[in-house]
Amino acid sequence: MSKGITKRSEDYSAWYNELVKKADLAENSDVRGCMVIKPYGFAIWEKMQAEIDRMFKATGHSNAYFPLFIPKSYLSKEADHVEGFAKECAVVTHYRLKNAEDGSGVVVDPDAKLEEELIVRPTSETVIWSSYKKWIQSYRDLPILLNQWANVVRWEMRTRIFLRTTEFLWQEGHTAHATKEEAETETIQMMNVYAEFAENFMAVPVIKGVKSESERFAGADETYCIEALMQDGKALQAGTSHFLGQNFAKAFDVKFLNKENKEELVWGTSWGVSTRLMGALIMAHSDDHGLVLPPKLAPIQVVIVPIYKGDEQFEAVSAKANEIKQALEAVGVSVKYDNRDTYKPGFKFADWEMKGVPVRLALGARDLENGTVEMARRDVVDPNNRNAGKKVVNFDEVVAEVQATLEDMQQGIYKKALDFRTEKTTKVDTYEEFKQVLDEKGGFVLAHWDGTADTEDKIKNETKATIRCIPLDDDVEAGQCIYSGQPSARRVLFARAY
RNA sequence: CGGGGUGUGGCGCAGUCCGGUUAGCGUACCUGCUUUGGGAGCAGGGGGUCGCAGGUUCGAAUCCUGCCACCCCGACCA
Structure with missing residues (x-):
């Protein structure tokens, strides 16, 4: 092993990549965007898993497992969901190879084409809700509180070890409830579980909040999240918890009879954290001599x-x-x-x-x-x-x-x-100040926003900063949008993010 | 998908412009001796179809053509 790694101050990105390799956490595989998690890195992931799993069980959840492959037709049932994920799905079209006639190796056997293509899951809402349809008849069948530990594939254009890989490991919780209130309570509970894990175990402070409409999960009515700040001043979404409303129940026709013998649609949630937490853990604490673990x-x-x-x-x-x-x-x-x-x-x-x-x-x-x-x-x-x-x-x-x-x-x-984080969190009241802080100081910027996707989009295009969340804290003061000057009920959290 | 770059022992690189001994350096690896309170020293040793396929040439890592892969920067995302 050669001495040392690039200093954070010289090249943060190089520092991160070298650290991941020299601390023996993971390495790139021969498949673009995929990683080999090495024993020492996996041991850390296992410690995380063990604690998160314990917390899920303590809040009444059970583990189950659903298939890797999703029939293509499932994905199109929820309109927003397919819109959000279609562009990054790996598709299985054939089920057999054969020897090439010129002896050059194996080729896909054209006779083995699937009638319906299969999608490698980018997330499992669709398979799971198609099971829930079979499982739920009565209010007595609810709630269903499940989690699965799995791998998923999202064909991202640019990848980085742990932070964004083509295949990644995660847990995804999927719950079904009789009432809106119960589902909302569940959504918030799981965000709190994530925040507690991040702060008490990873020693990473997080901001709890809700996503703006344009950052919301495809198919959710509301997305709650925890946002962490890395040492280079960029934000990292560390976990999300979605209130799905009745969207998936509608898409998969999941209904139940209530106590009054009336048919109702089921309410849902889903929530997840991934091996991205490994990236958060590394970037939050480590120094120029290597990894620092809590x-x-x-x-x-x-x-x-x-x-x-x-x-x-x-x-x-x-x-x-x-x-x-x-x-x-x-x-x-x-x-x-x-x-x-x-x-x-x-x-x-x-x-x-x-x-x-x-x-x-x-x-x-x-x-x-x-x-x-x-x-x-x-x-x-x-x-x-x-x-x-x-x-x-x-x-x-x-x-x-x-x-x-x-x-x-x-x-x-x-x-x-x-x-x-406290030092790198700045309140600003003008757009000039906003841009200056982003360029010179980085970190979280609390600023007023008029609540429109249009303004959000313009700010993003001009500064690369996005609304990380609308914080749930009670530090509320009215003001004027830094971009449009329109009235704003409260400041929201902006940052450049991973 | 657009822009840039790189493919040479395990890893990191030089050599390519301007073709010419046995393809070199650092590190890692193996053996031996001496070492051991902050990344040891010396000696010896093993390891290469120079990304792939054609072409030019007496001769190609080097020139030409085509292909492939990966990395970085952007748009997209946990």
Whole structure:
């Protein structure tokens, strides 16, 4: 592994790409826009999945699985939905290959053309609602609260590892309800679940809000979202929760008999987060030395690096290291003892820093004599001052110190991200100021908007900034649209976004 | 789809303009010895149809024609 990565200040995009590769998270595959998620990257995703899944179950949801392929006809049943997704669908047209007659390899067998083409799901509303039609007859069948963990394919024009890949992993929740109120409550509940996960586990502060009409999910009546701010001042949509109204019930003819024996259309929601969260996690906290992981999502929370000369010292150090490892594991801390004798300590330090392991313990002969271990925390690394973030800890205090440090780091990186966002959130009252802030400072810009798609579109074309959301906070003050001067009920959140 | 760029050991690149020994460098890899508290040193070694297909030539990584792939910038999106 070559030394270091491009600095964020030099080229943020290059920094991100190099970090993803050098931290061993993922790499591009030979298929354009697709990625191979490597074991270390997948371990982080699994930690996320485990927690999100737990939260879904705690709110009454069950997991199920629906097929990858969708009959083409399904997609066209909901007009807005097909409009939104048709341009980016992969289509299966044949089911067989055969050897080429000139011996050049295999070719598609023209005799194996499908009667009806199949779409590789870009999202599963259509398949799931076609099942719901079969499952729902009575109010007694409601609500249905399902989630599925799946892969989906959207043929995007430009891709970037984790942030936008042709195939990505996600969860998609799909619920069906008897009343509008219940469906709306569900939609908001799931947005809150996402926000709680982002803030408490990823240590990424988010703004909760609703999308403007033009940014709304294809087929939804309302889209709620959480928006995060990255270190380069660009926004990232981290999760969405859609109130589908009765749109899919109408499209798939899903009705139920209520207590009064009257037929009614079912109300729906859908909500999802994807491997894009990996991108958010990376871009929110990491530095020029590599990944910085929040302790709650770090596959390895503590790494122990032995320092020794000769077999005798190695054995003595290893004995103590394993003792510390067991003591930490006993209180639920995940520990890696890096006993590879093929790399020197300096290499290991840099390697684990690149991978974002929160706490490193270095243990050598000197420590054995003193009854101490050197503890270093990942969120404080300074190549000009190697003692920054380091602390000598007595053996009998290691467990308590590590636990306290992990907790402190989880809080600390959240606070750092929150402070950054606060600093990069600007209220502006004129269009000139709006453009100036976007160009010179970046970040979130709170400005008045007249509520029309026309104004939104013009601002987007002129500045590349979009309305990330209309925040749900109660910081409401009336004003005048920065673009048209028309009255505005409240400020909305603008930013340039990923 | 428009604009730009790049294809040469695993990775990163030089060489191409101006054809000419055995295609070179860094790194990674293998072996040995010495090392080990911030990315070790020395010595030896293995690894290449120069993106693909034609063509020009005594001779092509280099010139010509065609094709393919990928990357970056825009429009589109979780």
